[in-house]
Amino acid sequence: MRSSLRNLATAGAVIAFAVSTHAFAAAVPPAASGAPVPLADTVPSDLPRSARPSHYRIEVTPDAEKLTFTGTVSIDLTVFTASDALTLHGNGLTVSAAKLVAENGMQIALQTGADDKAQTLRFAAGKAIAPGKYRLDVTYAGKIGTQPSGLFALDYPDKRTGKDVRGIFTQFEAPEARRFVPSFDEPSYKATFDLSAVVPADRMAISNMPVKGQEALSGGLKRVTFATTPKMSSYLLFFGMGDFERSAMKAADGVEVGIVSPTGSGAKADYARDGLAQILPWFDDYFGVKFPLPKLDNIAAPGSSQFFGAMENWGAIMTFERILLLDPAVTSPSGKQSIYSVQAHETAHQWFGDLVTMAWWDDIWLNEGFASWMADKVTDHFNPEWNWKLNGIDGREGAMALDALPTTHPVVQKVRTVSEMEQAFDSITYQKGQAVISMLEDYVGADTWRAGMQTYMRNHAYSNTRSRDLWGAMESAGGKDVDLIAEAFTHTPGVPLLRVNVSSCAGGKTRLDLTQDAFSLDPSARAPSTNGGEKPTWPMPLLIRAGNGEPTRHLMSGRTESLTVDSCDAVLVNAGQLGYYRTLYNGKALDALISSFGSLAPIDQYGLLRDNLSLSLAGYQDMSAGLRLLASVPGTADATLAGKVVGQWESVYGLLDDARVKDKLAARISKTWAPRLDQLGFDPVANEPLTDTKLRAQLIDTLGSIGDKRVVAEARRRLQGLAADPKSLDGPLKGTWLGVAASNATRADWDLLRQQAARATSFVERQLYYTDLGMAPDEAIARDALALAISGTPDATSASQIITTVGRAHPEMTFDFVREHQAVVDGLIEHSGRARFFARIVGSTTNPEMVGKIEAYAATLPADEAKPVVQALTGLKERLANRPRQRVEVAAWVKKAK
Numbered sequence: 001m002r003s004s005l006r007n008l009a010t011a012g013a014v015i016a017f018a019v020s021t022h023a024f025a026a027a028v029p030p031a032a033s034g035a036p037v038p039l040a041d042t043v044p045s046d047l048p049r050s051a052r053p054s055h056y057r058i059e060v061t062p063d064a065e066k067l068t069f070t071g072t073v074s075i076d077l078t079v080f081t082a083s084d085a086l087t088l089h090g091n092g093l094t095v096s097a098a099k100l101v102a103e104n105g106m107q108i109a110l111q112t113g114a115d116d117k118a119q120t121l122r123f124a125a126g127k128a129i130a131p132g133k134y135r136l137d138v139t140y141a142g143k144i145g146t147q148p149s150g151l152f153a154l155d156y157p158d159k160r161t162g163k164d165v166r167g168i169f170t171q172f173e174a175p176e177a178r179r180f181v182p183s184f185d186e187p188s189y190k191a192t193f194d195l196s197a198v199v200p201a202d203r204m205a206i207s208n209m210p211v212k213g214q215e216a217l218s219g220g221l222k223r224v225t226f227a228t229t230p231k232m233s234s235y236l237l238f239f240g241m242g243d244f245e246r247s248a249m250k251a252a253d254g255v256e257v258g259i260v261s262p263t264g265s266g267a268k269a270d271y272a273r274d275g276l277a278q279i280l281p282w283f284d285d286y287f288g289v290k291f292p293l294p295k296l297d298n299i300a301a302p303g304s305s306q307f308f309g310a311m312e313n314w315g316a317i318m319t320f321e322r323i324l325l326l327d328p329a330v331t332s333p334s335g336k337q338s339i340y341s342v343q344a345h346e347t348a349h350q351w352f353g354d355l356v357t358m359a360w361w362d363d364i365w366l367n368e369g370f371a372s373w374m375a376d377k378v379t380d381h382f383n384p385e386w387n388w389k390l391n392g393i394d395g396r397e398g399a400m401a402l403d404a405l406p407t408t409h410p411v412v413q414k415v416r417t418v419s420e421m422e423q424a425f426d427s428i429t430y431q432k433g434q435a436v437i438s439m440l441e442d443y444v445g446a447d448t449w450r451a452g453m454q455t456y457m458r459n460h461a462y463s464n465t466r467s468r469d470l471w472g473a474m475e476s477a478g479g480k481d482v483d484l485i486a487e488a489f490t491h492t493p494g495v496p497l498l499r500v501n502v503s504s505c506a507g508g509k510t511r512l513d514l515t516q517d518a519f520s521l522d523p524s525a526r527a528p529s530t531n532g533g534e535k536p537t538w539p540m541p542l543l544i545r546a547g548n549g550e551p552t553r554h555l556m557s558g559r560t561e562s563l564t565v566d567s568c569d570a571v572l573v574n575a576g577q578l579g580y581y582r583t584l585y586n587g588k589a590l591d592a593l594i595s596s597f598g599s600l601a602p603i604d605q606y607g608l609l610r611d612n613l614s615l616s617l618a619g620y621q622d623m624s625a626g627l628r629l630l631a632s633v634p635g636t637a638d639a640t641l642a643g644k645v646v647g648q649w650e651s652v653y654g655l656l657d658d659a660r661v662k663d664k665l666a667a668r669i670s671k672t673w674a675p676r677l678d679q680l681g682f683d684p685v686a687n688e689p690l691t692d693t694k695l696r697a698q699l700i701d702t703l704g705s706i707g708d709k710r711v712v713a714e715a716r717r718r719l720q721g722l723a724a725d726p727k728s729l730d731g732p733l734k735g736t737w738l739g740v741a742a743s744n745a746t747r748a749d750w751d752l753l754r755q756q757a758a759r760a761t762s763f764v765e766r767q768l769y770y771t772d773l774g775m776a777p778d779e780a781i782a783r784d785a786l787a788l789a790i791s792g793t794p795d796a797t798s799a800s801q802i803i804t805t806v807g808r809a810h811p812e813m814t815f816d817f818v819r820e821h822q823a824v825v826d827g828l829i830e831h832s833g834r835a836r837f838f839a840r841i842v843g844s845t846t847n848p849e850m851v852g853k854i855e856a857y858a859a860t861l862p863a864d865e866a867k868p869v870v871q872a873l874t875g876l877k878e879r880l881a882n883r884p885r886q887r888v889e890v891a892a893w894v895k896k897a898k
Helices: 002-008 017-023 267-287 334-350 363-382 386-404 417-422 427-444 446-460 468-475 484-489 587-597 603-620 623-631 639-655 660-681 690-707 709-723 735-742 747-759 761-773 779-789 796-809 812-822 822-826 831-841 851-858 867-896
Strands: 051-062 066-081 085-087 096-101 106-110 112-114 120-129 134-142 148-159 162-173 192-200 204-207 211-216 221-226 239-242 244-250 256-261 294-301 316-320 354-356 463-465 495-502 510-519 538-548 553-557 561-566 581-585
Touching: 017 779, 066 085, 096 112, 096 120, 106 120, 120 256, 134 660, 148 192, 148 761, 162 316, 162 779, 192 204, 204 244, 211 256, 239 581, 239 761, 244 267, 244 294, 244 735, 256 267, 267 316, 267 334, 267 363, 267 446, 294 334, 316 334, 316 660, 334 363, 354 363, 354 446, 354 747, 363 386, 363 427, 363 581, 386 427, 386 510, 386 623, 386 639, 417 484, 427 446, 427 484, 427 538, 427 553, 446 463, 463 484, 484 561, 495 538, 495 587, 553 561, 581 603, 581 831, 603 639, 603 867, 623 639, 623 867, 639 867, 660 690, 660 867, 690 709, 690 735, 690 761, 709 747, 735 747, 735 761, 747 779, 761 796, 779 796, 779 812, 796 812, 796 831, 812 822, 812 831, 822 831
Parallel strands: 051 192, 256 294, 294 316, 354 463, 495 581
Antiparallel strands: 051 066, 066 134, 085 120, 096 106, 096 134, 112 120, 148 162, 162 239, 192 221, 204 239, 211 221, 244 256, 495 510, 510 561, 538 553
């Protein structure tokens, strides 16, 4: 397939969107049959259940300069119960006219009222509206925002002239379509959409479906009309407009895939386009349901968000440019991998989320967990040399770090308010959801799991589901115990802890005594329950391997169990690392695993050491246990594993505050890993594996972070070279070298970085420089970076990145600065991302004085908005409780280790 795709693609081929639409041949399936019915009482809703839409006809006219738009919408709907008014969602919209037209042509003038808090519009008839079919016609106006929510504008430097230009985009998840059009803006109110837009004649307009027609208008305008969408949820609607180009090709399944990007992007879109053409047919085959739209575009938007990186609008994915376009001058090796994996995630959503959608936001994990899982599956399939499965360990650890705090929540969570919708997109939803799916697939078998997935897709296409619908499909495909395991892991919050006591081998057999508990980062939570309540138990799928033998499966259902394995070799309980639980081995069992560590597969090496580091950090065992495993990975290890291990050493180094201990640990790290960098060299080699380029970047980053004089000097030398030649650092390591230099920046270095930011003609490059300006260790320079962020010079998204970056090294100062300039900073961040923004700022602080400050700030927020801030506060308390012990134990190990 790869060879044929290369033959189809021509370097820099750009197909004009209006022309390419004539080539579409695939038919969009009709909306699901059956008469409309009221929304079920079991599905939460902000709206009365008296009506339901079936089709929208929308026309918008954006004024990009004035940041306003006007619109009209006609909504075909069914009224089920008599009422004197219709209530729809609307946020920030001004209605100038509204009427209701019955099937017999009778018209009813409507009076409109808005409830800003509820984000609804009430269309009152003054008399009862009888049950039946109607058309609701509304003329309205709204505002174009400057943050990525609703209909918004982004300014960026033109790739040909460097002058700022403006693009228009939409972001409607979770509840933001109501900023664009009066609508039934909830996932279960699926309907079809006709969209048209009046735009400047020299601009491209793009939406979910291909262009059906264009009409020239006076005043240098045109009306662009798009084909009718399939039946879908309102949050998946997309509209974009700007000076764009489209690079397109036919995928193997006949669907046209395209990358829409700022004009002048050229070949930068090729990697993503070719990847999309590769991924889409693979998903067709896996799901057993062909992608139903005639085209799939991915639209590159400049900028960034504190809330999201990409959005799965059906047929029109939107992705921020830095993780979609491959720019040889600045894209890092990890950035190249992200282009592939993020696009895979959003493409998986075209089935899991778009074709089949959760009934309510309680089950948002059905979208995100499954998309993350499918993305890793297809990325690993087409890029086996990346050893991508190791990323699953990082995802698991990220989820457990949140799931082990008292502020955790179940995967299937209760969501009722708009703010709760916005806060539902976290590591529990994504990474824990993905980990549970991976565990279940491994337990029932890949073939059975796929058969269940195909049944689920066929049975629920164009409709809405709940988690239990998926488990039912898996059970019907032969997936034994799926419902039992899934219900426990998705409805019970927290991380299971499996204590493994391995007895001495006798007669060729080893006995395992297993005890189930709950892992917690809060030491006080580990005591036996004092209120008579039982701690939770989970049905835990175990995969047990002794030595190099075949693994044995076992479903542990009780709190304690004993097993026997026919071997005297080291026993690994979570072989393959797909179980969502921590495994605490007794000393003898862990010693045996460390002794045989070199014979384990990389996935088990990395999973075992991450698990034990986390157990050590939490105080379940001494830090030496995790550090012994970390030190067991040699400098000659597999490139992907090596890069991850080097990153873990950097994290351990970051725990310390004693300069002498830090110097000793740094010397140890350099002794093991500097020779690997010497072997690779400071610069990429032509045609080397991407994993080597990525490892080189990680080695430079880590050695620079621990103060390796040679690496730091080289970074500063390369930074100074920019003064004479702004392109001297161009290449996949540009961000790496800049990061090391910025982390050690003098005032002169910082001034040079600022000059380069002002001169950059690429938005991604400009944002890279601006972000690096926040990395200076000197407090006075860091204050200047904060002042720059709110000066109006950087764009809003770059400004918020500066502040976040300063917060990593100076969290207390940054927090105080943001609180002092709250109104200005709020203007830099979309509302949905503000709480996360604050949480990131204080994510590294270990200052006990910050507890009161964060508590005071959290108290100013509504409870449904404060969740990320409260989680950050809980994390700080955990660090305050554990950090002193961690430092003492690391220092003791460093002193004794050879």
